[in-house]
Amino acid sequence: MNNITLKHFEMTRRFFLRKLEAIDSHLFHIQPEGFNNNIHWHIGHVLTVTEQFMFSFPKKTQHLPEAYVSYFGNGTKPADWDAGVPSVQTLIEQLKEQVSRLQAIPVEQFNETLKKPFLGLESFGELANMALFHEAHHLGQIHTMSRVIGLTEVKN
Secondary structure: OHHHHHHHHHHHHHHHHHHHHHOOHHHOOOOOOOOOOOHHHHHHHHHHHHHHHHHOOOOOOOOOOOOHHHHHOOOOOHHHOOOOOOOHHHHHHHHHHHHHHHHOOOHHHHHOEEEEEEOOEEEHHHHHHHHHHHHHHHHHHHHHHHHHHHHHHHHO
């Protein structure tokens, strides 16, 4: 299962990055009506939450600035951002780098029991699968948002 999980990380991230490459960059900052965030936020959120789940960010890893939690953590929104928010291009580069670190996780680690269950998950492997589900969910949100924004632009 663990090699499959690592393969799924690579595949899911590849699809995620391909979707971002296919979106016109001016759409990243538009927040369509009925949505809580924009595509830029979803990109940073996937990066940050994956780092939290898989590398115990910010406590045990320094690969991302700690401020990312205040920009992209649960309950955050672009309306609260300051000038320090990283660019979409920076986030994309960090997503590419992160997948390399994900692939380097020893397969034995996926069998380890979490010190404290999280959302009913008891092992690191279960948490990894939650991270995959989370990324795929936000990929769907990005896909939907890009279509809604594109349709709105055509009407206007």
